[in-house]
Amino acid sequence: MNMKRQKLIRLTLSYAAIGIMFAIILYPVAWIIGSSFNPGQSLSGSSIIPKNATLAHYKELFDLEQSDYLLWYWNSIKVSLSTMALTVLLVSLTAYSFSRYRFAGRKNGLMTFLILQMIPNFAALIAIFVLALLTDLLDTHIGLILVYVGGQIPMNTWLMKGYLDTIPKELDESAKMDGAGHLRIFFQIVMPLAKPIIAVVALFSFIAPFADFIIASILLRSEKMYTLPVALYDMVAKQFGAEFTTFAAGSVLIAVPIALLFLFFQKYFVSGLTAGGTKG
Amino acid sequence: MERQSYQKNTRKTALALSLIPGLGQMYHRQFLKGGFFLIMTAAFILVFRDLIGYGLWGITTLGTDISYGDHSIFLMVYGILAIIVSIFGIGFYLFNLRDAYKNGEKRDRGEKLSTIREQYRNLVDNGFPYLIMSPGFLLLVFVVIFPIIFVILLAFTNYDLYHSPPAKLVDWVGIQNFVDIFKIDIWRETFITVLAWTLVWTFGATTLQVALGVFLAILVNQKDLKGKAIIRTVFILPWAIPAFVSILVFAGMFNESFGTINRDILGFFGIEGLPWMTEPMYTRIALIGIQAWLGFPFIFAMTTGVLQSIPDELYEAATVDGASAFQKFKNITLPLVLFATAPIIITQYTFNFNNFNVIYLFNGGGPALTGQNAGGTDILISWIYSLTMTSAQYSKAAAITLLLSIIVITVAIWQFKRTKSFQEEDMM
Numbered sequence: 001m002n003m004k005r006q007k008l009i010r011l012t013l014s015y016a017a018i019g020i021m022f023a024i025i026l027y028p029v030a031w032i033i034g035s036s037f038n039p040g041q042s043l044s045g046s047s048i049i050p051k052n053a054t055l056a057h058y059k060e061l062f063d064l065e066q067s068d069y070l071l072w073y074w075n076s077i078k079v080s081l082s083t084m085a086l087t088v089l090l091v092s093l094t095a096y097s098f099s100r101y102r103f104a105g106r107k108n109g110l111m112t113f114l115i116l117q118m119i120p121n122f123a124a125l126i127a128i129f130v131l132a133l134l135t136d137l138l139d140t141h142i143g144l145i146l147v148y149v150g151g152q153i154p155m156n157t158w159l160m161k162g163y164l165d166t167i168p169k170e171l172d173e174s175a176k177m178d179g180a181g182h183l184r185i186f187f188q189i190v191m192p193l194a195k196p197i198i199a200v201v202a203l204f205s206f207i208a209p210f211a212d213f214i215i216a217s218i219l220l221r222s223e224k225m226y227t228l229p230v231a232l233y234d235m236v237a238k239q240f241g242a243e244f245t246t247f248a249a250g251s252v253l254i255a256v257p258i259a260l261l262f263l264f265f266q267k268y269f270v271s272g273l274t275a276g277g278t279k280g
Numbered sequence: 281m282e283r284q285s286y287q288k289n290t291r292k293t294a295l296a297l298s299l300i301p302g303l304g305q306m307y308h309r310q311f312l313k314g315g316f317f318l319i320m321t322a323a324f325i326l327v328f329r330d331l332i333g334y335g336l337w338g339i340t341t342l343g344t345d346i347s348y349g350d351h352s353i354f355l356m357v358y359g360i361l362a363i364i365v366s367i368f369g370i371g372f373y374l375f376n377l378r379d380a381y382k383n384g385e386k387r388d389r390g391e392k393l394s395t396i397r398e399q400y401r402n403l404v405d406n407g408f409p410y411l412i413m414s415p416g417f418l419l420l421v422f423v424v425i426f427p428i429i430f431v432i433l434l435a436f437t438n439y440d441l442y443h444s445p446p447a448k449l450v451d452w453v454g455i456q457n458f459v460d461i462f463k464i465d466i467w468r469e470t471f472i473t474v475l476a477w478t479l480v481w482t483f484g485a486t487t488l489q490v491a492l493g494v495f496l497a498i499l500v501n502q503k504d505l506k507g508k509a510i511i512r513t514v515f516i517l518p519w520a521i522p523a524f525v526s527i528l529v530f531a532g533m534f535n536e537s538f539g540t541i542n543r544d545i546l547g548f549f550g551i552e553g554l555p556w557m558t559e560p561m562y563t564r565i566a567l568i569g570i571q572a573w574l575g576f577p578f579i580f581a582m583t584t585g586v587l588q589s590i591p592d593e594l595y596e597a598a599t600v601d602g603a604s605a606f607q608k609f610k611n612i613t614l615p616l617v618l619f620a621t622a623p624i625i626i627t628q629y630t631f632n633f634n635n636f637n638v639i640y641l642f643n644g645g646g647p648a649l650t651g652q653n654a655g656g657t658d659i660l661i662s663w664i665y666s667l668t669m670t671s672a673q674y675s676k677a678a679a680i681t682l683l684l685s686i687i688v689i690t691v692a693i694w695q696f697k698r699t700k701s702f703q704e705e706d707m708m
Contacts, residue, residue: 007504010502011502011504011505014499014502014505015505017496017499018496018499018500018511021496021515022514024573025514025515025517025518025573026514026517028526028529028530028533028573029517029521031529031533031540032529032532035532090415090416090419091416093412093413093415093416094412094413094416094417096412097408097409097410097412097413100409101408101409103406103409103410106409114692115689115692115693116420116424116425118630118688118689118692119428119685119688119689124424124427124428124430124431124681125664125665125668126430126431126434126668126674126677126678127426127427127428127430127431127434128423128427130353130357130430131357131422131423131426131427131430134354134357146419146422146423147423149419149423150419150420150422150423150424151423151424153416153419153420153424154420154424157416182404182405182408186412207522210522210524211522211523211524211637213524213636213637213640213641214636214637214640214665218669229522229524232524232525232528233524233528233641236528236531236532244532244538247528247532248529248532251525251528251529254522254525255521255522255525258520258521258522259517259520259521262516262519262520263513263516263517263520266516266520266581
């Protein structure tokens with residue numbers, strides 16, 4: 001009887017704690033969704049469940065004459081996809097050579113990568129700015145993509161190398177016996193087995209541009225080139241409050257697809273991180 | 281291909297001849313290779329001679345006369361490029377010497393040199409890792425390593441608003457910037473205030489998010505709790521939403537005129553609206569809370585993964601031995617969780633140390649404080665950003681970047697020295 005009561009108390013307390021956390025997590029989400037349906041531009045007098053809900057703000061965002069939102073969205077997707085493709089390509093090649101070959105400079109190279117992944121690459125933002133200015137890459141997406149990819153290489157190389165180390169070397173050795181060349185072993189034997197970690201690296205590098213504000217805000221000068229983080233910050237900072245409901249609608253349209261993508265792939269994220277990152 | 285020779289000093293002759301790249305190889309009658317080396321050297325000198333000369337002059341003087349269009353910063357960039365190119369050149373030159381010497385040694389020992397076909401195979405086998413690494417490596421040199429060198433150099437100049445090309449030249453000033461930061465009152469006080477808040481922020485925010493994540497993971501992992509799938513999905517949600525969106529939304533929620541925190545929540549409890557955005561202390565509290573919201577799901581997910589991998593037998597054995605629930609938690613769950621997630625937790629500390637987004641997007645590092653040139657919630661990295669972007673104190677910003685990097689790298693090396701992967705022979 002006592003055991004049962006203890007269990008009841010324990011479960012009730014647990015559910016209460018979980019309930020409080022639910023409220024803390026979901027309140028901002030509900031608030032921003034509510035705001036995005038609020039009529040009018042400012043929030044004064046609004047409530048979380050708007051009385052005269054309207055889709056006007058969403059319509060405004062989709063209207064190319066009233067806002068550049070779709071353009072910014074397209075910019076962000078373009079930058080993210082290019083960053084992803086380039087990162088996956090370069091990281092697989094680099095990680096493969098670190099994992100399978102023993103060459104002069106290997107140990108020092110790995111050490112360098114380890115330290116580089118600790119320094120955020122925007123710490124050198126003045127240098128990135130000057131370099132972009134000199135090479136005419138200021139205010140272009142190519143410049144931005146190259147900086148993103150360069151920043152992604154050290155950490156993801158370690159992640160992928162950790163995974164490739166677990167694929168038995170006997171496989172490529174026997175393929176070599178059978179006369180397969182270097183590239184053939186790489187593309188037809190090792191890469192197909194590394195699919196899970198490739199998915200993780202691809203997702204990380206796709207999301208990374210969405211998490212960056214600082215580099216994009218330094219490199220992108222004209223409004224037409226903005227990616228979503230810079231554009232949304234601009235929207236809020238320029239006239240805070242005055243356009244808050246439109247901003248809310250814009251936020252919802254970004255958060256929903258990314259969150260769905262993320263939740264869908266979440267278990268790969270976790271397993272990838274624990275496989276490559278926490279080894280040891 | 282009769283190239284057998286028992287001469288004693290071939291290697292030395294080859295080495296001496298190789299002072300002009302290619303000749304040593306030709307002496308070994310590897311004409312193709314020798315010719316290639318010779319042409320490469322000639323091309324290298326032709327193409328880069330001007331850059332190296334100009335760059336090395338530029339980086340030592342940083343320009344002498346603005347009327348000739350000397351732009352100190354561009355000169356510095358050329359100088360760094362010249363040094364990088366020279367390093368590649370010197371590497372190639374040393375390789376050439378080594379190659380000539382090694383092959384000479386082989387001839388001295390009376391071994392046959394490899395044929396062209398063998399050389400080709402050798403090149404492919406040994407060169408393959410370098411070949412496939414080179415695109416990534418080159419990119420890394422230009423967008424990561426180059427900027428780091430640039431910032432290091434910048435910290436020893438007087439580049440700021442008053443010494444700004446093209447109107448003025450920049451000069452080398454040695455360690456003046458570091459001296460200023462510690463000697464001039466306003467800099468020293470700002471630096472100390474910012475560093476202190478950075479440390480409080482790092483430990484406060486990270487510890488809170490880690491504690492919350494671990495606690496909730498253990499809570500949800502109870503066997504008799506129903507609805508785990510839904511609870512876990514909701515708990516992951518803050519991680520899934522792009523952080524910049526959440527931060528900007530929080531900035532709206534904490535807004536003093538229309539934000540929901542003051543109006544709806546505190547109003548509901550009958551509390552007067554609080555100055556979240558104008559009073560440093562309140563902004564700091566809000567920031568730590570927001571970071572806990574943003575950061576706990578990551579720890580939660582990791583800990584959940586670890587918890588699920590703890591074998592049930594451990595707990596069963598403990599139950600048989602008469603351990604209480606609390607003892608089981610203290611002696612089984614907690615050590616295993618902390619052991620497995622320790623590297624990730626340390627990474628979280630270094631991440632928050634440099635967590636620019638939450639500080640800057642929430643309130644721009646503000647509110648402004650009197651008597652110092654950083655905002656009330658500026659951490660080192662956001663202070664560097666505003667020194668660079670708004671007050672054009674480039675060299676001071678670079679000096680502070682160096683100080684910051686030293687802190688981060690020290691922690692990073694200390695951390696990785698301890699992890700097992702660092703010590704395993706084959707891993708490295």
